Amino acid sequence: MAFTPSKDYKRHAREQKKMEKRLAREEARLDKLAAQRAADEAAAEEAIKKEALDAQAKIEADFEAELEAEAAAERNSMVAC
Numbered sequence: 001m002a003f004t005p006s007k008d009y010k011r012h013a014r015e016q017k018k019m020e021k022r023l024a025r026e027e028a029r030l031d032k033l034a035a036q037r038a039a040d041e042a043a044a045e046e047a048i049k050k051e052a053l054d055a056q057a058k059i060e061a062d063f064e065a066e067l068e069a070e071a072a073a074e075r076n077s078m079v080a081c
Helices: 007-080
Strands: none
Touching: none
């Protein structure tokens, strides 16, 4: 006589398969969220670095302009003499 699995066994196997799929979807969703957070953090860090570089460049440009203005004023005072 052949052995056939009971309906309870089949139902349990089906439910187990559904649970594994659900867990895989949840894990994929969490991985996607973690990747998005990492990308957001990297973008924020990059923005902060760019802002700092822009501020430094502005300070240097202001300094160069001030130096040039002083040099021009000095040249004008030498010409007047």
